[in-house]
């Protein structure tokens with residue numbers, strides 16, 4: 255064996271893989287990983303198949319097909335009021351994860367510090383570290399995961415290069431509010447700090463709240479990479495299609511990495527998605543669709559001993575379980591899957607230090623009958 259110096263020593267299989275395997279081994283209902291158990295719209299599949307039959311089977315342009323970039327430009331401008339130039343400020347990626355990787359690879363150098371808000375989606379920290387960057391986690395706490403910006407300020411140093419935000423947030427369902435945006439503007443004004451804004455759940459937001467995108471605040475737009483995912487938007491997580499928005503000077507650097515890593519993304523899917531999303535109701539109705547699922551799941555869970563945490567967006571519902579026991583959240587998740595046949599994710603997995611507030615995350619992007627069957631099992635706890 256040739257010795258290599260691992261870029262990520264200590265990284266093993268993620269909790270998502272572990273829980274999904276346990277779910278399969280125990281024939282459990284899998285509410286752990288974040289993907290729908292229902293299919294995407296057959297019309298969308300027809301559009302992609304039609305593109306393949308019509309011969310769109312060779313490399314797409316490096317930045318993505320113009321049809322899809324135009325649809326994204328129109329959607330972004332009508333939703334947030336600020337325009338992105340499809341020629342120079344929009345790039346189609348192989349999912350949100352690749353957009354995150356590429357934005358970080360384009361900007362983070364050895365010794366740069368990146369502030370993240372935990373509980374955080376799992377790819378941020380390893381990607382930063384693999385690039386030689388330093389992760390500065392700011393830990394948020396259950397039950398409301400509010401951001402204390404005075405404390406965030408203390409994490410800033412001369413080496414702070416970037417802040418990563420995620421709203422609606424996976425796993426907590428928390429959304430950024432106007433006061434968070436005002437603080438962010440204040441904190442970054444007159445600095446060279448970049449923002450990576452993971453907005454993959456932008457259209458899954460509840461109770462009439464508006465998603466506050468970095469795209470709609472000129473001062474933030476100028477320093478932000480915004481990441482989106484068609485997997486979340488179209489119930490097609492397996493397609494791994496997404497995009498990045500950024501002002502042209504940042505996008506220029508993003509594309510330098512993109513063209514030698516991915517080069518270009520699946521052509522027929524881009525053609526099909528562009529045609530499908532030219533009808534705005536197809537993304538505007540997503541909030542209602544998932545709000546019904548959230549409301550149903552929350553109502554069903556009131557029959558259990560779990561305490562429900564707020565859920566303002568995303569398709570995740572977090573719960574605490576102090577009426578059930580004081581096992582660690584990992585032990586609780588393992589017991590749930592082995593003894594009761596329902597898989598969840600322990601939220602400590604989203605903290606570098608595995609901070610345990612005794613919170614579990616369930617994914618409710620599931621058919622009504624799946625949610626009902628899962629809760630039938632959970633009431634036995």
Ligand SMILES: Cc1ncc(COP(=O)(O)O)c(C=O)c1O
Nearest residue numbers: 349350351375424454483485496
């Ligand atoms: C917060 C967040 N960001 C990014 C992603 C990745 O998106 P994609 O599947 O398009 O790579 C996910 C997927 O679960 C997510 O929850």
